Amino acid sequence: MNKLQLPSYKEQAPEVAERFRKLKEREVILETADLTKKFEVEKGAVTALEKVSFKAYRREFLSVIGPSGCGKSTLIRILSGLETATEGSVLLDGKPVTKPGPERGMVFQGYTLFPWLSVKKNVMFGLEVAGRSRNGAEAEALQWIEMVGLEKFVDHYPAQLSGGMQQRVAIARALANQPRVLLMDEPFGALDAQTRAKMQSYLLQIWRNVDITIIFITHDLDEAVYLSDRILVLDANPGRVNEMIEVPVARPRSSKQHLNPEYLATKAHIESLIHPPGDDDDDTLPMIKLTKAGDEIV
Amino acid sequence: MSWFLMQKDLPGRKRLMLIITSFLLPLAVWSVISYTPFIWHPLMKVVDAGDSLYVEEGQRISISVFEQENQRLKESGGSVITGVRANPVYLPPPHKVLTAVYTAFKTEPRRPGDPWLHESLVHSIRVVFYGFMLSSIIGVPLGIMCGVFDFFSKLTEPFFEFFRYMPAPVFGALAVAVLGINDSPKIAIIFIGTFFQQVLVIANTTRQLPSPLLEAAQTLGAEGITLFKKVVLPAIAPHVFLDMRILLGWAWTYLIVAEVVGTSTGITWFINQQAKYRIYENVYAAILMIGLIGLFTDMVLAWIGRNLFVWTGGRRSSFFQMLVEFVSTPRDKTFSIVDKRGLRHE
Numbered sequence: 001m002n003k004l005q006l007p008s009y010k011e012q013a014p015e016v017a018e019r020f021r022k023l024k025e026r027e028v029i030l031e032t033a034d035l036t037k038k039f040e041v042e043k044g045a046v047t048a049l050e051k052v053s054f055k056a057y058r059r060e061f062l063s064v065i066g067p068s069g070c071g072k073s074t075l076i077r078i079l080s081g082l083e084t085a086t087e088g089s090v091l092l093d094g095k096p097v098t099k100p101g102p103e104r105g106m107v108f109q110g111y112t113l114f115p116w117l118s119v120k121k122n123v124m125f126g127l128e129v130a131g132r133s134r135n136g137a138e139a140e141a142l143q144w145i146e147m148v149g150l151e152k153f154v155d156h157y158p159a160q161l162s163g164g165m166q167q168r169v170a171i172a173r174a175l176a177n178q179p180r181v182l183l184m185d186e187p188f189g190a191l192d193a194q195t196r197a198k199m200q201s202y203l204l205q206i207w208r209n210v211d212i213t214i215i216f217i218t219h220d221l222d223e224a225v226y227l228s229d230r231i232l233v234l235d236a237n238p239g240r241v242n243e244m245i246e247v248p249v250a251r252p253r254s255s256k257q258h259l260n261p262e263y264l265a266t267k268a269h270i271e272s273l274i275h276p277p278g279d280d281d282d283d284t285l286p287m288i289k290l291t292k293a294g295d296e297i298v
Numbered sequence: 299m300s301w302f303l304m305q306k307d308l309p310g311r312k313r314l315m316l317i318i319t320s321f322l323l324p325l326a327v328w329s330v331i332s333y334t335p336f337i338w339h340p341l342m343k344v345v346d347a348g349d350s351l352y353v354e355e356g357q358r359i360s361i362s363v364f365e366q367e368n369q370r371l372k373e374s375g376g377s378v379i380t381g382v383r384a385n386p387v388y389l390p391p392p393h394k395v396l397t398a399v400y401t402a403f404k405t406e407p408r409r410p411g412d413p414w415l416h417e418s419l420v421h422s423i424r425v426v427f428y429g430f431m432l433s434s435i436i437g438v439p440l441g442i443m444c445g446v447f448d449f450f451s452k453l454t455e456p457f458f459e460f461f462r463y464m465p466a467p468v469f470g471a472l473a474v475a476v477l478g479i480n481d482s483p484k485i486a487i488i489f490i491g492t493f494f495q496q497v498l499v500i501a502n503t504t505r506q507l508p509s510p511l512l513e514a515a516q517t518l519g520a521e522g523i524t525l526f527k528k529v530v531l532p533a534i535a536p537h538v539f540l541d542m543r544i545l546l547g548w549a550w551t552y553l554i555v556a557e558v559v560g561t562s563t564g565i566t567w568f569i570n571q572q573a574k575y576r577i578y579e580n581v582y583a584a585i586l587m588i589g590l591i592g593l594f595t596d597m598v599l600a601w602i603g604r605n606l607f608v609w610t611g612g613r614r615s616s617f618f619q620m621l622v623e624f625v626s627t628p629r630d631k632t633f634s635i636v637d638k639r640g641l642r643h644e
Contacts, residue, residue, distance in 0.1 A: 082513050102519030112514035116532045116609050126518035129528070157609040170514075177518060 006265040012248045013262075020246055023057050023229060029213045030056040030079065030181050035088035037074050047238035048074045051088070054232055054244060056181065056213055063216045063228040067274050071239030072217045076185045079215060080106045092180060102126055105174030109186040111166045113158035119145060119169050120154040126177040144172040147206065164195040168202065175206070181213045188223070197255065200227060204253060221274075225266050226253055233273050242273055325392060332391035335383045343384035349376030358384055390579040398579035399586060408575070415568060419587065422553055422564035425481055429488025429556070430549040437496035438538065444497060445504020446530060455501060458494045466491035466552055470559040479560035487559055491552035496545050503537045504530070536607035543599050550592055 012020070037049040048071040056062045064072045077083040079090055081100040090097040092104065100106075113122050123144050127137035145151055148168040150161075158166055167187055174182055188196045200223060207214055218224050224231050225247055233242040248262040257263050301312065308316070331338050342364040344357045350367055353359055359367075359381075368378045385391075390398075402415045413421065444451040466487050473483035507530060515529045557566035565584055572580040604612030616635045623633050 080517055082516065099521075100513070100516035102517070104517065106514070106517040108510055108514060110510055112510045114511065114515075114529065114532070116535075116607070125515070125520075125528070129519045129524055159609060159611070173518065183517075 006268060007261050009245065009248060009262065009266040009269045011262070012246070013250060016248050016250055019251070020229075023060060026058040026060075028055045029058050029060075029093060030215065031091045031094075032079070033089050033091070035075070035078060035085050035090065037071065037078060037083070038086045049078075049085075050238040050240050052234070052239065052241055053088075054241065056215060058213055059211060061207055061214045061216065061227055061229045062232065063218055063224040063230075064232045064234060065218055065221065065224045065270065065274070066234030066239065066242075067236045068219065069239075070234040070236040072219075072234060073185055075234075075239070076106075076183050076215065076217050079181075080104050080183050102130065102177040103180045104183055105177055105179035105181070106183045106185065107167065107170045107174055107187040109189045111158065111163065111170070111190075113166055113169055113173070115158050118155050118157060119150060119161070122158070122169055123173045123176050125173060130177070141172075141176055144176045145169070147175075147209075148172045148202065162195070163191050164199055167191070167199060171203070171206065175210060175212065179212070181215055184214060184216045186217050186219065189218075189220075196223075201255075203227065208252070221267050221270055222258070224270070225249065225263060226255075226258070231266075231270065233270060245270065329392055332385060332389070339383035339385055341384045341386060342381035344379055344381045346380045348379045350379050353379060358387060387576055388578045390582065394579040395582040395586065398577075398583040402580045402583045405580075412571075413568075415584070418563075418565050418568040418584075419591070422557065422566070422588075423591070425484050425556060425564060426488060426546075426549050426553050428481075429485045429552075430492060430546060432485065433489045433492040433496055433549075434542070437493050438500055438542075441497045441500025442504050442530070442534070442538075444501035445507070445534075446526070451501060455498060458497055462494040462498065467555045467559075470555070474560045481563070483559050484556040484563070487556035488549050488552045491555075492545055492549045495548065496541075499541050499545065500538055503541055504534050506537065507533050536603065536610050539599075539603050539607065543596055543603075546595065546599075547592065550588070 031054075033053050035049055035052040036047065038045040038047050052075060054062075064075060066072050074083065078085050079097070081097050081104065084098070097104070114125065117125065120138065120141055123141035124134075124137045127140060128134070132140075142151070142154065145154055148171060150165060150168055150172070153161060153165065158169070161169065170187070171182075188199045191199060203214075204227060206212075216224075216227060226249075228247050231245045231247060233245060234240065235242045245266065247266055249257055249260060249266070301308070307313070340360065341358040342361055344353050344355055344359065347353050347355055349371055352367065361383075364379065364381060371378050405415070407414060440450070440454065444455055469490055470483070470487060473486040477483045477486055511529055511533055512525065515525055520528055553564070554566050557564045562570060565588060569581050569584045572578070572584065602618075604610075605614050605618035608614050620633050620635060623631075
């Protein structure tokens, strides 16, 4: 078999390079400096994150990927303010983040719609908390519901919707607050492959049409490469920044690019970061043979 | 399809049949014992006392006594006792109990000034209601606070865990000493029996609140009181409602104990009184009545729950919607169901 010759993931076509140059000229929305998180356990402390620093520019799509146990969920929970860092700081528009707030919308992996509220009321939740009048909030919520294509389901309860639809409502609910960043913690992790692909395409469309910066946690390489401008690769134990990768795939993205050389090169590179060569040796099981001799299937 | 499939629901018709059978089966056993003279019937009911000096008409005597006495009468040449096989007086047949359910309400109390059956029932319901309401007014908010804040949980629950092992009835004498002999000590017993369980159960229910819901609300800007009102309360409401249904059942069971504290009152007094007069069908009728009231209350509460917490899978019936609108909207507005019907005709 011929070995596929891939370009380096660092080679960028002129228009891609131009995109990144412009992106970095934009203002920094979210910035972390030396974020460290230690969890107290019985025997001392476990370091989940160690000195994680990165910047996210306005309207950037930034993914965070890494092997399990690399602290990506911890990272996004700190960004949202649901947890506090042991050391280091998170700055949103230059101001430190100390607690959860509507300027950092969040979409969780599990379904977190309020089951007692209709789709419309769910999307209105943040607006009403912010003290908006009922009519104003309702009109605005309807716009966001239309944006995610669920205008036929405004009066449904979450339990009456499919998983994908629920996540679309969750996205609309977070966006209705017009946050500065949208934090997404493996939002499509619980969906089947087909729905997942559809949701990725919806998300890209929404992101293109709304002034929003997205921080997206995933463990799916394809998802990360397909969606992101840049990908932050974390190491595990402790979670450290391994590399910040600029994805050299041109926009607008489509699933046809999945076989482009620059796409494959990026994917192969991240793969090698997350699963270093030689790692595979570990996944052979000490199998006892229960088939007849000579009856091999491979 | 078979009737026996592991962990599979039966189809509607089979299920209905079984539900009806579950009531008919005990009734059938009771009827067989009551109406077939050769099954059980350990006594003889005297029809004609004959020459016997010991028995009288209508008396129930054991079969061996009956035979001995007749042997004696035969030997002395007198006319024998005649009788029919009968069950003890404490086991009246179903039809007698069913008629008693009706007639017990119509029967004047034996002593003037004693309460009628319906007065006894109302008295019992009132005692349960006050006890349960008092307990809930304090217990529900406290339980919820315990479920939300570890502060309240640790401040109260360890002691309540200990206290609930002291059965409420043992406080009867104390309650009378402190509160006198009227209804107050009875309400106190129901309160003690319900309150401590209530706080613990509701605290536990509140703790089941999925934390992602709280976190999601926080990232949407809710905090403090808003978080409590807009997320915690609606999220736990259907579960607390279910708890309350179960707790109300417990309060009912404490009623019987509470009613003999101090002076005997209410349905328990009625039952004891009827047992004294040996009118056992009235005793059964009263017991049946307690069961029916309990079942009825629970069914009404279940119906309210289905209508109130629609998102848990129920549907709001138009009758309930009308009730809600009757209470909540101005009098001059028409009911929405009327509006809908009207629009369709236009």
